[in-house]
Amino acid sequence: MNSLIIANWKCNPATLKEAQELFSEIKENIINKDIVICPPSIFLPSLICDGINFGAQNCFWKESGAYTGEVSPQMIKSIGCKYVIIGHSERRTIFNESNDEIKSKIKQAKKAGLIPIVCIGESKNQNTFEIIEEQIKDIEKDIILAYEPLWAIGTGENASIDKVREVREYLKDRKVLYGGSVNSQNAKDYLEIADGLLIGGASLNAKEFIKISNILCDI
Numbered sequence: 001m002n003s004l005i006i007a008n009w010k011c012n013p014a015t016l017k018e019a020q021e022l023f024s025e026i027k028e029n030i031i032n033k034d035i036v037i038c039p040p041s042i043f044l045p046s047l048i049c050d051g052i053n054f055g056a057q058n059c060f061w062k063e064s065g066a067y068t069g070e071v072s073p074q075m076i077k078s079i080g081c082k083y084v085i086i087g088h089s090e091r092r093t094i095f096n097e098s099n100d101e102i103k104s105k106i107k108q109a110k111k112a113g114l115i116p117i118v119c120i121g122e123s124k125n126q127n128t129f130e131i132i133e134e135q136i137k138d139i140e141k142d143i144i145l146a147y148e149p150l151w152a153i154g155t156g157e158n159a160s161i162d163k164v165r166e167v168r169e170y171l172k173d174r175k176v177l178y179g180g181s182v183n184s185q186n187a188k189d190y191l192e193i194a195d196g197l198l199i200g201g202a203s204l205n206a207k208e209f210i211k212i213s214n215i216l217c218d219i
């Protein structure tokens with residue numbers, strides 16, 4: 001797998017017009033095509049186009065049925081997405097998603113033919129490897145993991161290069177991305193160790209995201 005740069009727009013921007021403007025600036029200037037844009041699901045059908053990979057930020061664990069408000073992996077696949085982020089720490093903490101629920105989502109996503117990008121990582125006072133073991137238990141190896149320590153997400157703090165290397169080595173037979181306050185200044189260092197990056201805040205700034213993505217062309 002080539003290194004992947006994933007843009008997680010989270011619940012941004014607030015309007016379709018802004019989402020279209022952000023995407024069109026990225027699309028026109030991107031050289032490296034190993035990127036995945038994950039906008040809010042509601043904007044996906046208006047943005048999806050040939051030549052760029054798209055993903056959803058979450059999915060449900062059933063294919064269809066009486067589950068008001070949910071979006072299934074089969075629906076996500078049917079509009080042209082290739083990937084889905086599962087178990088982002090914001091979903092684990094704000095929406096109380098458990099490891100079991102995350103496992104069910106992974107299973108359904110794979111059944112639908114999506115590639116799950118599963119977020120793992122510890123909070124400040126937790127042991128990294130104990131938490132990772134709990135989070136990857138019974139999860140098959142044919143998915144992408146994103147190591148994102150909670151204290152590094154959207155804070156401007158980063159995991160040290162040594163820490164990411166340690167995690168990378170611990171999970172040596174898996175694909176592991178790094179996420180946590182990545183920007184165009186530090187992206188290259190992480191790209192030399194990890195299999196790619198998961199980018200939140202910096203992916204909402206088209207120029208910054210293009211700079212980060214195109215670094216891959218120089219490595």
Ligand code: PEP
Pocket residue numbers: 008088148152153154155179180181182198199200201202
């Ligand atoms: C994320 O949303 O997964 C993330 C890593 O955010 P940020 O890049 O803003 O820290």
